Amino acid sequence: xxxxxxxxxxxxxxxxxxxxxxxxxxxxxxxxxxxxxxxxxxxxxxxxxxxxxxxxxxxxxxxxxxxxxxxxxxxxxxxxxxxxxxxxxxxxxxxxxxxxxxxxxxxxxxxxxxxxxxxxxxxxxxxxxxxxxxxxxxxxxxxxxxxxxxxxxxxxxxxxxxxxxxxxxxxxxxxxxxxxxxxxxxxxxxxxxxxxxxxxxxxxxxxxxxxxxxxxxxxxxxxxxxxxxxxxxxxxxxxxxxxxxxxxxxxxxxxxxxxxxxxxxxxxxxxxxxxxxxxxxxxxxxxxxxxxxxxxxxxxxxxxxxxxxxxxxxxxxxxxxxxxxxxxxxxxxxxxxxxxxxxxxxxxxxxxxxxxxxxxxxxxxxxxxxxxxxxxxxxxxxxxxxxxxxxxxxxxxxxxxxxxxxxxxxxxxxxxxxxxxxxxxxxxxxxxxxxxxxxxxxxxxxxxxxxxxxxxxxxxxxxxxxxxxxxxxxxxxxxxxxxxxxxxxxxxxxxxxxxxxxxxxxxxxxxxxxxxxxxxxxxxxxxxxxxxxxxxxxxxxxxxxxxxxxxxxxxxxxxxxxxxxxxxxxxxxxxxxxxxxxxxxxxxxxxxxxxxxxxxxxxxxxxxxxxxxxxxxxxxxxxxxxxxxxxxxxxxxxxxxxxxxxxxxxxxxxxxxxxxxxxxxxxxxxxxxxxxxxxxxxxx
Numbered sequence: 001x002x003x004x005x006x007x008x009x010x011x012x013x014x015x016x017x018x019x020x021x022x023x024x025x026x027x028x029x030x031x032x033x034x035x036x037x038x039x040x041x042x043x044x045x046x047x048x049x050x051x052x053x054x055x056x057x058x059x060x061x062x063x064x065x066x067x068x069x070x071x072x073x074x075x076x077x078x079x080x081x082x083x084x085x086x087x088x089x090x091x092x093x094x095x096x097x098x099x100x101x102x103x104x105x106x107x108x109x110x111x112x113x114x115x116x117x118x119x120x121x122x123x124x125x126x127x128x129x130x131x132x133x134x135x136x137x138x139x140x141x142x143x144x145x146x147x148x149x150x151x152x153x154x155x156x157x158x159x160x161x162x163x164x165x166x167x168x169x170x171x172x173x174x175x176x177x178x179x180x181x182x183x184x185x186x187x188x189x190x191x192x193x194x195x196x197x198x199x200x201x202x203x204x205x206x207x208x209x210x211x212x213x214x215x216x217x218x219x220x221x222x223x224x225x226x227x228x229x230x231x232x233x234x235x236x237x238x239x240x241x242x243x244x245x246x247x248x249x250x251x252x253x254x255x256x257x258x259x260x261x262x263x264x265x266x267x268x269x270x271x272x273x274x275x276x277x278x279x280x281x282x283x284x285x286x287x288x289x290x291x292x293x294x295x296x297x298x299x300x301x302x303x304x305x306x307x308x309x310x311x312x313x314x315x316x317x318x319x320x321x322x323x324x325x326x327x328x329x330x331x332x333x334x335x336x337x338x339x340x341x342x343x344x345x346x347x348x349x350x351x352x353x354x355x356x357x358x359x360x361x362x363x364x365x366x367x368x369x370x371x372x373x374x375x376x377x378x379x380x381x382x383x384x385x386x387x388x389x390x391x392x393x394x395x396x397x398x399x400x401x402x403x404x405x406x407x408x409x410x411x412x413x414x415x416x417x418x419x420x421x422x423x424x425x426x427x428x429x430x431x432x433x434x435x436x437x438x439x440x441x442x443x444x445x446x447x448x449x450x451x452x453x454x455x456x457x458x459x460x461x462x463x464x465x466x467x468x469x470x471x472x473x474x475x476x477x478x479x480x481x482x483x484x485x486x487x488x489x490x491x492x493x494x495x496x497x498x499x500x501x502x503x504x505x506x507x508x509x510x511x512x513x514x515x516x517x518x519x520x521x522x523x524x525x526x527x528x529x530x531x532x533x534x535x536x537x538x539x540x541x542x543x544x545x546x547x548x549x550x551x552x553x554x555x556x557x558x559x560x561x562x563x564x565x566x567x568x569x570x571x572x573x574x575x576x577x578x579x580x581x582x583x584x585x586x587x588x589x590x591x592x593x594x595x596x597x598x599x600x601x602x603x604x605x606x607x608x609x610x611x612x613x614x615x616x617x618x619x620x621x622x623x624x625x626x627x628x629x630x631x632x633x634x635x636x637x638x639x640x641x642x643x644x645x646x647x648x649x650x651x652x653x654x655x656x657x658x659x660x661x662x663x664x665x666x667x668x669x670x671x672x673x674x675x676x677x678x679x680x681x682x683x684x
Contacts, residue, residue: 025051028065030076030088032057039130040075040104047134059083066095073137078105086116093120100140154256175278183208183224186272195280196241208276213240224274227255248285252277331659333575381424381510385535388428388460389419392453395432402437407445414453419460420535427507434500435464435528442468462530471519471526479517480505561673562586566596566610566622579662593617600626607672612636612643620650627651631672635660
């Protein structure tokens with residue numbers, strides 16, 4: 001239903017009610033635009049088809065409608081001819097203070113809206129977003145319903161003393177006290193007797209502060225004053241009951257009304273003015289404090305652990321750097337010998353063997369030092385398509401010295417080629433080597449260890465069979481856990497940390513394979529079996545470079561490029577300089593950060609190759625100082641992700657980890673030189 005009132009006569013239009021028969025929603029709409037009024041009614045009727053809307057266009061019609069009608073909702077524009085939305089709000093709050101008042105306007109603005117909400121408006125809706133109107137109306141009506149329900153509940157509490165006695169007395173965990181306007185006790189329940197002390201007959205007519213004192217926070221008179229001003233007071237604070245122990249409590253004071261003129265009436269006829277509810281939360285509060293203290297201790301311990309981890313990471317980085325430096329010298333020397341030295345035919349494989357072992361050790365140093373990386377499953381694999389069969393024999397040769405030391409024999413049988421898998425060759429060597437070393441450790445002198453390989457059912461299989469001390473059935477899985485061995489007697493007799501088999505199984509699982517152990521029992525030897533899935537058929541052809549390449553011939557390409565090499569390991573620097581000079585580079589060597597920067601200040605260079613761990617600082621400083629005008633390449637034993645992030649942020653062109661193949665160093669320098677050609681253009 002819709003009515004239009006302009007203040008000069010009766011309604012001029014009426015729309016039929018729609019929807020099911022129900023109590024209509026009576027709405028007063030103050031809107032001077034007929035078009036906007038239609039839009040508002042349409043938006044409202046989508047949710048309230050039964051609404052009866054009285055539309056007024058000016059102040060006179062609005063005031064008359066407020067005085068004559070009983071409305072459940074007021075919708076008002078903000079700007080009206082000769083009349084403002086603020087004036088409309090003030091009149092509504094004066095004549096109909098309980099009716100929700102919603103502004104619907106296109107020009108109200110956020111600042112005006114916030115101010116009007118402070119002055120008593122219920123909400124506001126932009127005319128450009130009328131789809132929100134039903135939601136806003138729903139919320140406003142719910143708030144009215146809640147407010148009405150609260151008022152009815154408070155009147156019921158005030159008027160129904162019997163219901164209070166039956167229900168509230170059962171709340172033994174809550175002290176519920178009714179007070180008059182002067183704060184005297186009119187009634188309290190059993191919970192009040194337990195929390196505050198004293199019976200109801202002892203408390204009746206006495207001020208509540210005789211039984212309760214606020215140890216901190218607002219005082220009792222302040223509770224009552226705040227509840228009168230706001231209708232309700234809430235607090236959590238320490239209280240001191242008469243004759244009791246201090247307690248941490250939730251306090252709620254509801255103002256239910258006041259005696260007229262504040263007259264102190266006799267207790268028998270005094271009217272309930274306040275309802276005081278207290279809940280003792282001492283135990284919970286102390287538990288929460290203990291929990292907070294425990295959390296603080298845990299955070300402190302976590303911080304200390306983080307600092308310890310940082311210290312450990314720094315230590316391991318230094319260890320890795322110190323180990324890689326001599327490996328770099330060994331690698332460069334082996335490659336130089338392979339290129340230049342004349343070696344008898346029967347010893348020709350020694351130098352490639354040195355190279356292979358240096359490369360393997362270099363690949364494993366960081367992960368073996370960082371136990372947290374191993375145990376957390378974060379080891380990275382550099383998987384490629386390769387023939388795994390030759391790896392078995394290579395690993396057998398690697399352990400010949402350990403076999404000879406214990407006078408053991410090694411029988412190697414199986415496929416020589418054709419076991420193509422997608423895997424990390426260095427990691428597979430590590431697995432097989434760990435299995436062989438385990439067999440060597442637990443085999444008696446003079447025994448024979450079998451190393452077998454086969455291709456079975458689409459899998460590459462490696463078995464290591466020994467005739468040593470054997471394994472009890474209940475230990476077959478335990479031996480694959482880090483720091484575990486079969487039993488204490490084995491640990492005492494043979495020593496070791498129990499990491500080898502754990503690392504081996506982890507690596508095999510990362511390749512998608514399995515590693516299992518079997519034994520007939522103590523004294524019966526053991527068999528370890530690794531199974532890896534073969535690569536897909538289309539991937540089984542060899543890739544160029546799968547086999548270990550011969551030593552590279554000197555490559556042209558340096559073209560006299562001027563290289564500043566900053567390296568404190570003189571032997572490694574001299575060996576690498578020999579390679580790079582063969583490639584055609586002109587090398588200037590410096591051993592410290594200061595010397596390197598001084599050289600760069602005296603003469604021009606095309607590229608810089610620098611270590612990071614230098615005696616007087618970090619090579620990162622060289623990258624920061626020189627990286628803007630020429631390419632800088634890192635060649636260092638520091639190769640963690642954090643180290644790489646630091647060099648990248650400092651503007652390095654590349655980051656190589658020792659020991660690096662000279663051919664790789666050459667290719668990296670060439671790429672950096674090509675990049676360096678763009679630097680003058682970028683700077684100009």
